[in-house]
Amino acid sequence: MKATETHLKGCFIIEPRKFEDERGYFFESFNEKTFNDLTGTNTHFVQDNQSYSKRGVIRGLHAQAGSHAQAKLVRVLKGEVIDVAVDARPDSDTFGQHVAVHLSAENNKQLFVPRGFLHGFSVLSEEAIFFYKCDNFYNKESEQGVLYNSPELLIDWGIEAEAEIVSEKDIILPTFNQLFNV
Numbered sequence: 135m136k137a138t139e140t141h142l143k144g145c146f147i148i149e150p151r152k153f154e155d156e157r158g159y160f161f162e163s164f165n166e167k168t169f170n171d172l173t174g175t176n177t178h179f180v181q182d183n184q185s186y187s188k189r190g191v192i193r194g195l196h197a198q199a200g201s202h203a204q205a206k207l208v209r210v211l212k213g214e215v216i217d218v219a220v221d222a223r224p225d226s227d228t229f230g231q232h233v234a235v236h237l238s239a240e241n242n243k244q245l246f247v248p249r250g251f252l253h254g255f256s257v258l259s260e261e262a263i264f265f266y267k268c269d270n271f272y273n274k275e276s277e278q279g280v281l282y283n284s285p286e287l288l289i290d291w292g293i294e295a296e297a298e299i300v301s302e303k304d305i306i307l308p309t310f311n312q313l314f315n316v
C-alpha cells in the first residue's frame with residue numbers, strides 16, 4: 135500500500151498493492167495497521183457506507199460538525215468519479231482549498247478525507263458504486279453542507295451543467311463563504 139499526502143495536510147491518496155495472476159487479482163483494500171503507519175494517524179473506522187449513483191450525479195459537499203466530525207476513506211467499486219475534499223479547517227493554511235482526484239474501479243485509488251473537511255463526488259461513468267469507511271457514526275443533527283458549485287471554491291466536477299443531478303437537499307445548501315462567514 136502506498137500513501138501520498140496531497141497539498142492539503144492530512145489528506146492522502148492511498149494506492150493498494152495489487153497482486154495479479156492467472157486467476158485474477160488480489161489486494162488488501164484496507165489494513166488498519168498499515169494505514170495508520172503510513173498516514174501517521176490513529177484512525178479507527180466504525181461505519182461503512184455504500185451508494186449507487188447514475189452518470190451526472192453530484193453528491194456533496196458534506197461534513198458532520200463538532201464532536202460528530204468524520205474522517206472518511208473513500209473508493210469506487212464500479213465506475214468512475216471525481217472525488218473532492220475541501221479543507222474546511224478554519225485554522226488551516228489551506229482553508230478553502232480542495233483536491234479533486236479521479237477514483238475508479240480500475241485504478242483502485244482511495245482518498246483519505248480527514249475530519250474537518252467537506253467531501254463530495256461526481257459520477258463520470260454510466261453508473262457508480264461508491265464505498266467509504268467513516269471513523270465516527272452518522273448523526274443527522276450534525277450534518278453540515280456547502281453548495282457543490284460555490285463560486286469561491288472553483289471546483290471542476292467534470293459534468294456539463296445541464297447533465298448535473300443534485301438532490302433537493304444539496305441544491306439549497308449555503309455557499310462556502312456563507313457557511314464560514316468569510
Ligand SMILES: Cc1cn([C@H]2C[C@H](O)[C@@H](COP(=O)(O)OP(=O)(O)O[C@H]3O[C@@H](C)C(=O)[C@@H](O)[C@H]3O)O2)c(=O)[nH]c1=O
Nearest residue numbers: 183185193194195196197206253254255272273301303
Ligand atoms: C450519510 C448517511 C445517510 N443516511 C440516510 C439519510 C437519508 O435518509 C439517506 C440519504 O442520505 P444523503 O442524501 O445525505 O446521502 P448522500 O448525499 O450520499 O450523503 C453522503 O454524501 C457523501 C458525499 C458523503 O461524504 C457522506 O458523508 C454522506 O454525506 O440516507 C443514513 O442513514 N446514514 C448515513 O450515514
